[in-house]
Amino acid sequence: MSDASFPEILRRLREERKLTQADLAGNGISRALISLYESGRRTPTYETLAYLAERLQVTVDIFFGSNNEVVQKAMMTLIHQAEQAERQERWHDALEMWESAHSLCEAYHFTTWDFHINAHRGIxxxxxxxxxxxVETLLPLVVDPRLHDNRDVAYDILRGLALSTRQLGQLRMSETFFRLILHLIGPSDERWIRTHINLASIHELLGEHDQAVRHYVTAAESARRMGHAELEAWAIIGWTTAEMSSGMTEHVSLLLDRAHGLADSQQDAYLLYAVRHNRLVLKRIQRDADAFLRDYAILLSEVPSVEWKARLLEEKIKWSLAVQNWDDAEACLHEALKLPVTTPIRAELLMLGGELYKQRGKWGQAETYWLQAVEAFRACGSQLVNHVLRELQRLPRE
Structure with missing residues (x-):
């Protein structure tokens, strides 16, 4: 059992002794709690480990792979404190304790706990x-046989990898991790809906709008059947974004009305902002000048995050290019490129920069921006690289 995790060891010992979870319960430990230990969703104290060892007629060392009681107690204390810090979202404190637990685990070869500790460290x-x-912490766990011991833990690890690689601009890798998650969970699980929304957002960043729409529609329909208003609203917001990116606006206004009603029912200010942002995009496409400029100023004063600000500036650049207000487009472009945004968003801004300078007849600057966009799009695997390469080929030479 040296390579097994604590939940697996506990389950095997119990089954070898032909005990049920209820048989093992006692001393203030319920059958439900035994189930949580065996699924890896709860961690027992050292005193509980000692009780379980006694009931199973083994020494507590079997749960550690080593026999230093003082260090065993210290590590279990660290694990409990780290888990509590996580629940309270004190992430810096949690990391400090996970790192200490990891050091003890390595120094004393507590092989039964290393998977659990590394999973939490990575998350x-x-x-x-x-x-x-x-990514460096979580990726080795994907090929560890213990990944399959518990679906919830596997979900957390794969989701951590998917979100991290997306933030790093490694979109194809992120897509792979989200697709693996779909093999773990079913349509009756709200995490399945969230995963479809995340997959759709990846396809959108890759410029694959048709695939994005399919995932968003799947998520929206499933969320509506489940009565999950928040997820349905986010799916619709993504759906309308992908439709407008493809030049389709026919049903967008009605869909945004639905999303607005759902967001309002949840009293979710962040969702409502997202709906208003997409209404702004629709006004830009429809060339509604007064409404666009008015709503842009309001949204800019209420922008909730750096990413939303970058997206908002992107809309203003597109508007300014359409009306040939190049000085305004240039000012917005420079402001947006100063923001700490992810590679896919930066790539889209650089692509707009190339378009700006092409319109101004500054071919050298257009080429510089488009070459940077090509590099960024290639880094994240986006199909938009082909569009930029075609634009580069059409540039006159100064």
Whole structure:
């Protein structure tokens, strides 16, 4: 059992002794709690481990792979404190304790706990936006046989990898991890809907709008059947974004009305902002000048995050290019490129920069921006690289 995790060891020992979870319960430990231990969703204290060992007629060392009681107690204390810090979203404190537990685990060869500790370390790193470190910590766990011990833990690991690689601009890798998640869970699980929304957003960033729409529609329909208003609203917001990116606006207004009603029922300000942002995009496409400029100023004063600000500036650049207000487009472009955005968003801004300078007849600057866009689109695997390459080929030479 040296390579097994604690949940697997506990389950095997119980089954070898032909005990049910109810048989093992006692001393304030319920059958339900035993089930949580065996699924990896709860971690027992050292005292509980000692009780379980006694009931199973083994020494507590079997749960560690080593026999230093003082260190065993110290590590279990660290694990419990780290889990509590996670629940309270004190991510810096959690990471410090996970790192200490990891050091003890390695120094004393507590092989039964290393998977659990590394999974939590990686997820904590992702929450701290240390995405590269999160990937380096979580990726080895994907090929660890213990990944299959519990679907919830596997979900958390794959989701951490999918979100981290997306933030790093590694979109094809992110797509792979989200697709693996769909093999773990079914349509009756709200996480299945969230995964379809995330997959759709990846396809959207890759410029694959038709595939994005399919995933968004699947998510919206499933969320409506489940009565999950928040997820249905997010799916519709994504759906309308992808439709407008494809030049389709026929049903967008009605869909946004539906999303607005759902967001309003949830009293979710962030969702409502997203709906208003998409209404702004529709006004730009419809060339409604007064409404666009008025709503743009309002949204800019209420922008909730750096990413939303970049997207908002992107809309203003597109508007300014359409009306040939090049000085305004240039000012917005420079402001947007100063923001700490992800590679896919930066690539789209660089593509607009090329379009701006092409319109102004500044071929050298257009080429510079488009070459940078090509590099960025290639880094994330986006099909938009082909569009930029075609534009580069059409450029006159100064």
């Amino acid at each position: 904590t790193l992702a929450n701290l936006e240390r995405y590269q470190c999160a």
